[in-house]
Amino acid sequence: MNERTQSDEPRSARPGQADQANSRERLISCVELLFFAYRDFTNDADRVLEQYGFGRAHHRVLHFVNRNPGLRVADLLDILKITKQSLARVLKQLIDEGFVAQRSGKSDRRERLLHLTSKGTKLADRLANLQIGRIAEAFERAGPGADEVTARFLFAMIGEKDRARVQDLIWGMDQWGTQFDREQQRDQT
Amino acid sequence: MNERTQSDEPRSARPGQADQANSRERLISCVELLFFAYRDFTNDADRVLEQYGFGRAHHRVLHFVNRNPGLRVADLLDILKITKQSLARVLKQLIDEGFVAQRSGKSDRRERLLHLTSKGTKLADRLANLQIGRIAEAFERAGPGADEVTARFLFAMIGEKDRARVQDLIWGMDQWGTQFDREQQRDQT
DNA sequence: CAATTAAGTCAACATGGCTGACGTAAATTC
DNA sequence: GAATTTACGTCAGCCATGTTGACTTAATTG
Numbered sequence: 404m405n406e407r408t409q410s411d412e413p414r415s416a417r418p419g420q421a422d423q424a425n426s427r428e429r430l431i432s433c434v435e436l437l438f439f440a441y442r443d444f445t446n447d448a449d450r451v452l453e454q455y456g457f458g459r460a461h462h463r464v465l466h467f468v469n470r471n472p473g474l475r476v477a478d479l480l481d482i483l484k485i486t487k488q489s490l491a492r493v494l495k496q497l498i499d500e501g502f503v504a505q506r507s508g509k510s511d512r513r514e515r516l517l518h519l520t521s522k523g524t525k526l527a528d529r530l531a532n533l534q535i536g537r538i539a540e541a542f543e544r545a546g547p548g549a550d551e552v553t554a555r556f557l558f559a560m561i562g563e564k565d566r567a568r569v570q571d572l573i574w575g576m577d578q579w580g581t582q583f584d585r586e587q588q589r590d591q592t
Numbered sequence: 593m594n595e596r597t598q599s600d601e602p603r604s605a606r607p608g609q610a611d612q613a614n615s616r617e618r619l620i621s622c623v624e625l626l627f628f629a630y631r632d633f634t635n636d637a638d639r640v641l642e643q644y645g646f647g648r649a650h651h652r653v654l655h656f657v658n659r660n661p662g663l664r665v666a667d668l669l670d671i672l673k674i675t676k677q678s679l680a681r682v683l684k685q686l687i688d689e690g691f692v693a694q695r696s697g698k699s700d701r702r703e704r705l706l707h708l709t710s711k712g713t714k715l716a717d718r719l720a721n722l723q724i725g726r727i728a729e730a731f732e733r734a735g736p737g738a739d740e741v742t743a744r745f746l747f748a749m750i751g752e753k754d755r756a757r758v759q760d761l762i763w764g765m766d767q768w769g770t771q772f773d774r775e776q777q778r779d780q781t
Numbered sequence: 782c783a784a785t786t787a788a789g790t791c792a793a794c795a796t797g798g799c800t801g802a803c804g805t806a807a808a809t810t811c
Numbered sequence: 812g813a814a815t816t817t818a819c820g821t822c823a824g825c826c827a828t829g830t831t832g833a834c835t836t837a838a839t840t841g
Binding site for chain 2: 426427429430431432433434435436437438439440441442443444446463466470484531534535537538539540541542544545546548549550552553554555556557558559560561562565569572573574
Binding site: 475 | 817820
């Protein structure tokens with residue numbers, strides 16, 4: 404514990420130990436920053452949701468159905484990683500209150516394909532704009548290039564087994580895959 | 593698998609709009625990445641906590657007390673932004689089971705200064721190492737310089753009013769450069 | 782001494798996870 | 812064509828963790 408107490412210059416005195424300790428401190432800072440960042444990230448949307456009597460769980464459904472119209476219930480379960488019963492509780496409310504609509508799949512009529520109504524789209528977009536606004540501002544404050552680096556970091560934080568699926572979900576379902584090279588996210592180490 | 597998404601988005605004719613739409617798409621991707629990253633970030637620790645009958649709330653207390661020995665209850669409430677009653681529930685368990693110890697403040701004996709026992713330290717460090725490990729790996733995969741950029745981004749994501757306090761907590765209160773103990777500072781006359 | 786402050790506690794409630802069991806309709810397989 | 816599997820829904824109850832409101836105790840402070 405006292406390795407560093409004597410040195411005025413922790414970096415140069417004991418290269419190996421000091422760097423290691425310093426790196427650990429930095430990483431712990433990031434743990435805490437991630438906690439605070441996420442805590443505040445959800446704040447804006449939460450306050451809007453409150454006005455509708457909804458919670459964060461409703462938001463997630465609205466978001467992913469908005470982004471992936473025609474999503475099946477099973478797909479949504481896989482994305483959210485919650486149980487059918489947990490999803491049902493919020494999904495039922497969203498359907499009953501006219502934010503989400505279901506259609507039977509035409510090839511497999513057991514499937515209930517999820518869509519947002521115009522009311523649902525409006526709310527989902529409003530919530531998204533709040534989150535986008537905060538993120539955009541943070542990127543500006545973080546300096547040029549922060550968006551790409553951060554996206555790579557966040558992607559790398561995802562559990563290995565899920566990365567491919569998330570990548571498909573995010574960059575595979577719309578048309579802008581050309582601008583953001585998928586290879587960038589691939590294993591590069 | 594999923595024959596969904598027949599959305600025909602306006603692959604825009606006007607150049608300015610394309611950039612704007614593209615930027616929006618990127619930002620929404622980041623919203624989703626943040627969700628997935630945070631979800632998986634907490635996963636490793638959660639599984640360990642389960643073995644102790646603890647949850648994420650216990651983890652937060654362990655973490656911040658570990659990082660800031662001598663923390664007052666009021667400070668912890670301010671960090672976690674939860675109510676006294678919510679904190680009490682988990683704090684009581686941690687004290688009863690010998691992970692956290694309290695001492696009365698020397699200058700103000702109403703204060704209960706929080707510390708971890710050796711048992712508590714051991715668990716907190718174990719949990720921290722899991723999270724550090726994942727973050728370190730993610731930084732490597734994200735490429736050089738990702739740590740600094742990401743830290744700046746995460747910091748910028750914090751609500752403006754809290755930034756100063758978080759900065760103090762992270763870079764001022766812990767053992768970055770100088771050994772620094774809150775209790776020592778407050779109690780010295 | 783009176784008022785304020787730090788902390789603890791009790792009771793009740795909401796949200797959003799979970800498990801287990803069961804139902805129903807449609808698709809698939811034997 | 813019957814049996815099985817699949818996709819989805821639903822009921823009932825448990826657990827963790829957040830909330831509000833009211834009240835107590837002890838110590839500090841004006």
